[in-house]
Amino acid sequence: MTTRMLNETIELSSRAIAAAIVAALGVILSGCGSDSGGTAPQTSDPECTGGALEADLQAAPLSGPGVDPETGKLRPPPEGSSYTISATYGVPLPGDAAREKYMQYFGAIQAQLASQPGLVAIQLAQSSSCGSGRTLAVWASTDEMYAFVMSPAHVAAMDAVNELIEPNYAVTHWEAASVDEITQEEGARRIKASEPSAR
Known part of the structure; x- marks a missing residue:
């Protein structure tokens, strides 16, 4: 990684990187109704955290040019x-206003990812019981991952993340030479290892 990118990386807060969660949570919100129907996310449930894979997690297949x-x-x-590899976890804020903003950012991020250099594959996953979403993104390099983080669609989502996602969101990234290390389970394990209580 170049010194410039390293300095930018250090300056990026988890709030900024967490905007990538918008992609997965957009899938959840696209299937949700208004506040008058449906179930509120179970964010107080100790099983509903970034470091614990949800029992009912439904993951789409990996897709992208590297598949x-x-x-x-x-x-x-x-x-x-x-x-x-980057892994994210988050729960969307309730309400029609948050849902409407989500769909706006989700569309922009989808369009950005469709032509983003360096994206090898992506997987979106969701849990109905926790109301949560996860992403697993595979990048050709760390520099290319951060090029996406600094892209216009992602920067716009970064600026709005606190209006979109519950504060218990989580994100991590790691290097993997083997495809066996590229799973939702590994993402949850690494999120758990990075939690303050695990240090």
Whole structure:
């Protein structure tokens, strides 16, 4: 990573990186009704945290240019290299106003990701019992991941994240040379390891 990117990375708060959660939570909100129907997220449930994979988590298959269309599996990184993986967890704030803002940001982020250089694959997942969403994104490099973080659609979501996501959101990233390390389970494990109580 270049010194410039390292300095930018240090200055980015978890609030900023957490805006990537908008993609997964947009899927949840697109299926939700108004406040008068549905169930409120169970954010007070100790099982509903970034570090504990939800029992009813429903994950879409990985998709993107790094996924083999015949097998549906992620292709390994080039020999001698690794991928950068980012994992996020969050629960959308309740209310029609938050839902409307979510859909606006979700559309912009979807469009950005569709042409984002360096994105190898992405997986969106959701839990009905916790009202939560997760993302797992695979990047060709850390620099390319942060290029997305600083993209216009993501910066706009960063500025609005506190109006969109409950404050218990979580995010982490790591390097993986093996596709076996690229799972929602690994993301939850790494989020748990980064929680203040785990240090």
